[in-house]
Amino acid sequence: MRRATPRRYLMCPPTHFQVTYRINPWMDPAKPVDRVLAVFQWEELRDRYRALGHTVEVLDPLPELPDMVFAANGATVVGGRVLGARFANPERTEEAPAHLAWFRANGFGDVREPEHVNEGEGDFAVTASWILAGQGFRSSPLAHDEAQVFFGRPVISLELTDPRYYHLDTALAVLDDAGDEIMYYPGAFSPTSRDVLARLFPDALLATAEDAAVLGLNAVSDGRNVLLPRAARGLRDPLRARGFEPVPMDVSELHKAGGSVKCCTQELRPAAR
Template sequence: MPTALIRRPGARLAEGLVTHIERQPVDVELAIRQWQLYVDALHSTGWTTVEVPPIEECPDSVFIEDTMVVYGDLAVIARAGADERRPEAAAAAETVQAQGYRITRIADPGTLDGGDVLKIGSTIYIGEGGRTNAEGIRQLREAFAPLGADVRSVPVRKVLHLKSAVTALPDGTVIGYEPLVDAPEAFERFRAVPEESGAHVVLLGEDRLLMAASAPKSAALFAELGYAPVVVDISEFEKLEGCVTCLSVRLRG
């Protein structure tokens, strides 16, 4: 059964970091309800979830994807590009190890956020320039090389993380909102989508795509291509540069 790690939002969520957009008020109670509906969507499509213990002192901790990168049986525990987010990794590491994964860690002076990593089969694209640096990429490449991964660095300047700009469809086509993609030519196949949040999908299996309610035109495009959008409202997380990918770590499936 496919499994995802999740972490519920804390009371200080509204204090989360914002780098590329204007800060807006965040309704924490609404965010908690939206998070539960996100989790429910995973469950309704056959996924099981494992909850990482909350860490109230870290407002961004709900964005659990940034704590690690999983490939094969190995979880590389990230070293966050933002100092204040580094305490988030400890409990996440313990939780993924309890799921049977080997772990290794990005070490100083490397920095790496999981949201900068896009996996397409054995090809792993990593965004360099924001929260992830060249040394972090070198360490990740070294960790995954024995598993046969092809790690490729791509520039990220216009958005917080690589997966703020692009994700990929089940056939491997990279999708992105072109004004926010630094180097669309870096990908073997690229397709533009009509909305910023339409660039963010989570592959749930059986051609189902978990995506945000704020991208109806993109959902219609994916339906025309034969995919089945599973739509969730994550408006409060979008105010903090969050998207559907960063609210979970997909371990299997």
């Protein structure tokens, strides 16, 4: 029986969510956004985390930053140390200082403003042995070196080649960070990166193109419960076969900006005791 581990997450409500620009293939300013529905779906996700025994901290949204709901992009926290974000697109630049201010005001003493472009947990995924790091569309390879030095953990660079999967967290999810278990969509990666993933994670759950296309890899696991988009039906049975409990969530309104469960969820990993 797999055991869930209590987690602490940072989320930001979609109070000002809208799609007024296009910085990934999912975004279309011509399509209307139902902000009331987006807030309802976000609140259901927040409440589900709390019902599962997790702590959810809330970052106050800023009106001029409609993508701030995607809190995973604002920083990466490993062992209580915080590496902030430096966004690739000017539309999101001011999200970074808002995140850093929250960490400094909430007891995080080791907070680093990065030198190189990285988009937080959008492109950093933490396992027991490594930090997996995406590049190709947003985060700079130089940020991978910066993270390795700052966190003192080996960083494995992975190249994303399909613009629909512009962040690592749209193509790969950590299922058990204590046991180096992941799921990913091979078609999102370069041949070399597929080879690396196959060697490091020979027993990984491989997602189909259909489940990747509904952002099924943009999921959050506590070691037992895997919260994932409701439309990713093909992942449910494979997850159950491995002892996980899939928890389908409807965050379809946020899909209009290219985000889902993980994009809304930054994990606040504590210092080792």
